[in-house]
Amino acid sequence: MPSLHLFCRVIDNFGDIGVCWRLARQLVAEHGLGVTLWVDALASFQRLCPALDTSLETQQVEGVLVRHWREPFPGCSPGEVADIVVEGFGCHLPDNYLQAMAARPAKPAWINLEYLSAESWVDDCHLLPSPHPRLPLRKHFFFPGFTARTGGLLFERALDQAVNRFQADPNAAPAFLAALGLARRPGQRLLTLFCYPHAPLPALLSLLQEEGEPTLCVVAEGVASEAVGAFLGRAPRAGMQATRGALTLAVLPFLEQQDYDRLLWSADLNLVRGEDSFVRAQWAKKPLLWQIYPQDEAAHLVKLDAFLARYAAPLASGPGAALSAAMRGWNGQGIASADWRALWTPGAVASLRQHAASWAVALQQHGDLAGNLLRFTKESC
Numbered sequence: 001m002p003s004l005h006l007f008c009r010v011i012d013n014f015g016d017i018g019v020c021w022r023l024a025r026q027l028v029a030e031h032g033l034g035v036t037l038w039v040d041a042l043a044s045f046q047r048l049c050p051a052l053d054t055s056l057e058t059q060q061v062e063g064v065l066v067r068h069w070r071e072p073f074p075g076c077s078p079g080e081v082a083d084i085v086v087e088g089f090g091c092h093l094p095d096n097y098l099q100a101m102a103a104r105p106a107k108p109a110w111i112n113l114e115y116l117s118a119e120s121w122v123d124d125c126h127l128l129p130s131p132h133p134r135l136p137l138r139k140h141f142f143f144p145g146f147t148a149r150t151g152g153l154l155f156e157r158a159l160d161q162a163v164n165r166f167q168a169d170p171n172a173a174p175a176f177l178a179a180l181g182l183a184r185r186p187g188q189r190l191l192t193l194f195c196y197p198h199a200p201l202p203a204l205l206s207l208l209q210e211e212g213e214p215t216l217c218v219v220a221e222g223v224a225s226e227a228v229g230a231f232l233g234r235a236p237r238a239g240m241q242a243t244r245g246a247l248t249l250a251v252l253p254f255l256e257q258q259d260y261d262r263l264l265w266s267a268d269l270n271l272v273r274g275e276d277s278f279v280r281a282q283w284a285k286k287p288l289l290w291q292i293y294p295q296d297e298a299a300h301l302v303k304l305d306a307f308l309a310r311y312a313a314p315l316a317s318g319p320g321a322a323l324s325a326a327m328r329g330w331n332g333q334g335i336a337s338a339d340w341r342a343l344w345t346p347g348a349v350a351s352l353r354q355h356a357a358s359w360a361v362a363l364q365q366h367g368d369l370a371g372n373l374l375r376f377t378k379e380s381c
Contacts, residue, residue: 003034005082007069009091010041015293017045018276020088021064022154022257023113026370028063030157033374036082038069047254073097078104084377086111087139102135109381110139111373116153116275118307123149127376140381144279144369146310151373152366153279160364163285166265173266180263181239182250184216189268189344193219194277195291201227203334209245213344218250218263269343271330285360287323287343287352289330304331311359318342319351 004027008020017039024037039045042054051061057068073094081100085108087093093101101108112130126143143150166172177184184190191208195201201224208215219228221238228236231249238253255263260277264270264284272281273291281288290307292300308327312320322342329335342348366372 001032001034002084003036003082004084004086005036005038006086006088007038007091007093008040008088009069010039010044014044014048015274015276016089016091017041018048018257018274019113019154019279021045021048022276023086023370024064025062026154026156026368027374031370031374033084034065034082035063036065036067038067040069042068048257050256076100081108084109084111084374084381086113086373088113089115098132098135098137102132102137107137109377110137111142111377112139113373114141114143116144116279117303118146118310119303120306123147126150127380140376142373142376146307146363146366148366150366151376152369153282153363154369155283155364156368159283160360163265163283163360166262167285176262176266180218180252180259182216182218182252185214188214188216188248190266191215191217192263192267192270192272193217193223194272195224196273196294197224197226198294199224199227199273199291200330200332200334202230204330205231205244205247205249207335207337207340208247211246214246214248216248216250218252220254221251222254282356282363283360285353285357287349287356289323289327289335291330301328301331304328314358315355316351319348319355322348323352 006020006024008017010017020037024035027033027035042052046052046054049061052066053059059066073096076097078100081097081104085093085101087110090112101110122143122145125141126145126149128141129138130141131138144153145151174184205227208217221236225236228249228251231244232240232242236251238251241248241250261280261284264281264286267284267286270281270284270286270288271291272278272288274293278290290304292304294300304327308324312324315323322339325339326335326343329339343352
């Protein structure tokens with residue numbers, strides 16, 4: 001059985017560890033690899049995986065060997081190096097681990113798992129080799145993406161069937177929401193909210209309060225706490241709810257990934273951020289608004305437009321323009337009321353839902369990232 005070491009540094013959010021944790025579990029469950037996941041921030045990891053014990057340096061969780069990545073990195077012999085080494089998002093492998101890789105008689109396949117982007121240059125850079133400047137090692141850049149020339153996106157073999165089965169059962173979503181302590185009234189649309197602290201959330205909450213259509217908006221504890229607390233009138237905690245006008249805002253505990261997926265499947269619109277929740281919202285086959293991770297000199301807006309150029313292209317001009325304007329607004333000063341209303345016309349709702357479903361089906365044709373990664377290492381490394 002091949003071994004794989006996956007290295008992850010948690011920068012300041014949950015996207016890095018969210019992606020790496022899903023990848024590690026899938027490699028074990030579907031491909032039978034022996035996977036070690038090195039993580040530097042166990043407390044952040046535990047919010048996604050409550051079974052994790054942050055006091056342990058080494059532990060087995062869902063078939064994955066989880067090890068605390070501390071500095072200095074422990075001594076490592078060539079025999080302890082894995083057959084496949086995945087560097088999550090350019091996190092820089094420890095020097096002594098690199099030295100052990102170089103001393104290994106059969107050099108490991110070394111993959112740099114990159115961030116997701118819809119930009120066209122990704123197709124040309126996917127799988128490019130990069131020799132180490134000092135050591136007899138070579139790594140390859142592996143880009144997730146939206147075309148057949150990229151590594152595709154993470155999705156499990158049974159995911160599409162699970163989504164379809166859940167959404168076809170009229171009792172599945174109400175039962176799941178009830179288990180979370182949520183009661184969705186007839187005619188009340190459901191929004192999920194996962195955003196960065198700088199999101200123009202106060203403007204959106206104000207807009208939702210003044211709507212004629214009632215909305216239940218659910219947000220994880222700790223997300224946009226200042227704006228959520230201002231709406232609630234006190235510091236937000238899991239289990240709190242408040243209603244102002246047409247809007248009911250409910251605070252949930254931070255959900256582990258499987259339950260968060262089901263929440264996305266249950267919603268009418270998912271507001272997501274970063275990478276992991278963004279990808280899972282696409283598999284949910286529901287309309288979405290994405291808040292992209294901010295970069296210097298507004299470089300992230302170029303990435304946003306690249307995604308919109310792909311995602312909105314098949315839509316009719318009306319819904320496509322409304323979605324693009326709302327998503328750009330959500331990444332700027334706020335969603336204009338006219339753009340928001342345009343998203344919820346009966347024609348736009350039907351078009352966006354149909355498109356979300358067909359988009360997910362089209363993405364699956366590129367294969368899943370875990371399988372594509374292993375196929376490349378077997379054939380080319």
